[in-house]
Amino acid sequence: VLISLVFLFTSCVTLKEPEVIIKQNIMNYKYIVINSTESINSSAGSTVNGSYYSVSKTVNPRDFIAGHLIKKGFTILTTIQEEFLENTAIVNYGEVGKRNIAGGLMGYTIEVSIQFIDAKTKEIICVSTAEGIGSTEADDIREAITRALSAIL
Numbered sequence: 001v002l003i004s005l006v007f008l009f010t011s012c013v014t015l016k017e018p019e020v021i022i023k024q025n026i027m028n029y030k031y032i033v034i035n036s037t038e039s040i041n042s043s044a045g046s047t048v049n050g051s052y053y054s055v056s057k058t059v060n061p062r063d064f065i066a067g068h069l070i071k072k073g074f075t076i077l078t079t080i081q082e083e084f085l086e087n088t089a090i091v092n093y094g095e096v097g098k099r100n101i102a103g104g105l106m107g108y109t110i111e112v113s114i115q116f117i118d119a120k121t122k123e124i125i126c127v128s129t130a131e132g133i134g135s136t137e138a139d140d141i142r143e144a145i146t147r148a149l150s151a152i153l
Contacts, residue, residue: 020152029089032066040137094115097110110144112145
């Protein structure tokens with residue numbers, strides 16, 4: 001019941017529009033190197049008729065970003081390779097913070113930034129910052145990453 005109520009309230013929340021800075025078209029690149037990230041584990045639960053029910057979720061931002069970029073046709077490399085330097089971008093991921101909804105009564109959003117850097121020049125290609133909200137922090141991060149990438153791809 002609690003999870004259903006959280007989902008109902010959070011589905012009515014208006015998220016801020018993604019903030020995007022585009023200096024070059026990321027689609028001009030073919031290869032991507034994504035810096036590693038730690039997996040994020042989260043859970044939500046409630047008690048119903050004396051029984052506790054919970055759901056646990058995990059997300060690794062690097063893997064989630066890689067999935068989106070592979071789907072768009074990019075080749076993911078594990079390291080920067082000299083022979084592909086001209087067409088390689090480096091991706092950095094970071095969590096920006098949390099924003100309480102209705103003073104924290106309806107939960108919070110998590111905001112993330114994704115930065116693309118030219119592997120050869122080290123100049124910024126583009127940056128996208130977006131927030132997400134779901135039933136767990138892992139869901140928040142998945143939605144924020146999806147929104148941030150959708151704004152630039």
